[in-house]
Amino acid sequence: MRRRSLILAAVPVGLVTLSGCGDEKSDSSKASDSASSAASPSASATSAAPPPKIVDGPLPAITAGVKFDEKPTVAKGSGDPSSQLAVKTVIAGGGKVVAEGDYIQANYLGQIWDTAKVFDNSYDRKTPLVIQLAEGSIIDGWRYALTGKKTDSRVEFSVPPTWGYGKEGNSQAGIKGTDTLVFVVDVQATFDAKSSAEGxxxxxxxxxxxxxxxxxxxxxxxxxxxxxxxxxxxxxxxxxxxxxxxxxxxxxxxxxxxxxxxxxxxxxxxxxxxxxxxxxxxxxxxxxxxxxxxxxxxxxxxxxxxxxxxxxxxxxxxxxxxxxxxxxxxxxxxxxxx
Structure with missing residues (x-):
């Protein structure tokens, strides 16, 4: 199921008057959805925490795959991560500014600060993630880190549990409630209520x-x-x-x-x-x-x-x-x- 990903908190609502009126999914499709959900579980509910402070670091180095939209290799975190949201624009794009509430299309990699274990990435799936930067749709760290960035940008950021999966963590993904997460995100496009076809x-x-x-x-x-x-x-x-x-x-x-x-x-x-x-x-x-x-x-x-x-x-x-x-x-x- 392509739309499922580790950072999802909820599946967005479908068409108001069309949703649910098509054919039921086949058994094989349901099985595929179930298997994918197990591999890439949904995020826990968004926290009620206040917005984080945005800081410059520390952030681990990107040691390979340094070009935009190229799968990165990220070093293990050194020392203690920030208790706030560390955000760095690694490649500054010149495209449209991302606003909260927009849908973004992006490739990304996520790993755990202490171990450098990669728990999710879209590059290997060869399918960018399209998701709304809205409370309840995505973990809070993404909303705060990517709002205000421009398309064609690569952004690296670290997300402490408060703005990630909270004290419960995410056992299916091997994320503990004390883990700080590191993401590298290549923002390809952004869509809002005024977006139209292009061609x-x-x-x-x-x-x-x-x-x-x-x-x-x-x-x-x-x-x-x-x-x-x-x-x-x-x-x-x-x-x-x-x-x-x-x-x-x-x-x-x-x-x-x-x-x-x-x-x-x-x-x-x-x-x-x-x-x-x-x-x-x-x-x-x-x-x-x-x-x-x-x-x-x-x-x-x-x-x-x-x-x-x-x-x-x-x-x-x-x-x-x-x-x-x-x-x-x-x-x-x-x-x-x-």
Whole structure:
């Protein structure tokens, strides 16, 4: 399960009106999730401790893998670690500033100060972590150390138990309640409520299909529904084609989206209206979403027209504003794979 990692505190909520309406996970998928959770357990609940003082050190040396996004080798801590949060920008990037509450995409390595034992790293998995820097989603040390840093930066920091796993530690990962943790994090990207697709505009020439605007200013794209009958089959077309990895059938994604009903053009769900991005697994959503996004590229904007048979059919969610046997139209910006 790619989105699980040692520093997670909780799995983010999925789509409000789509979550839980897709097919159930297979037994093999559940088994894989269980095995991954055992290898990379969730973080304990965030502490109620006051914010730490940010200090310069001490921090152990990075002895190999010194380039950005290269797996680092970190020496064992020397002497006693700081009781506060020691933070050092090892490589200063020039990208977007990370704010608390943003989602970040990053590669990272974590080890124990006293022993240099590596308990988790994303480099070997070849899958960067995408996670929200928010209380309850990640251990506090990450929130305080990375807020204010810029993308394309490498940041090293040490996290004492108070802002890590507390007195309980994390037995599955071999972390004791007295262990100070050392992290090296390569911040690749950051996403907030104004993030949009990035890529090449694609011609929308079929007059019988909705037309979606290509604005990338963080505002909801405009969806124009033609005055014709909706298609009877699923439609999933690029509006903006990105150049990222292709989405797999079992991918978890971070997205912006807007959903309207074909017959009325009325919005029934939108991350733009909530000013909050959404993350979910394609196993958690209606079939039209799962089929429509599979094979599309990260960074893209996709318009999906979902017939009732691949949506809610005659059982739409109560209070959703969706009538029975409605065709739904979505514009989806695929920001990142999780």
């Amino acid at each position: 090449t505009d694609v011609a929308q020439s079929d007059a019988k299909l909705p037309k979606v605007s290509t604005n990338t200013d963080g505002k909801a794209p405009k969806i124009e529904i033609p005055k014709v009958d909706p298609p009877s089959k699923l439609v999933a077309n690029y509006v903006i084609e990105g150049d990222g990895d292709e989405v797999a059938a079992d991918s978890s994604l971070l997205v912006q989206y807007e959903g309207v009903v074909w017959d009325t053009g009325k919005e029934f769900d939108s991350t733009y209206s909530r000013s909050a991005l959404t993350s979910f697994s394609l196993s958690q959503v209606v079939k039209g979403w799962a089929q429509g996004l599979t094979g599309k590229k990260v960074g893209s904007r996709v318009v999906i027209v979902i017939p009732p048979s691949l949506g809610y059919g005659d059982s739409p969610p109560s209070g959703s504003g969706i009538e029975k046997d409605s065709t739904m139209v979505f514009t989806v910006d695929i920001l990142a794979k999780m």
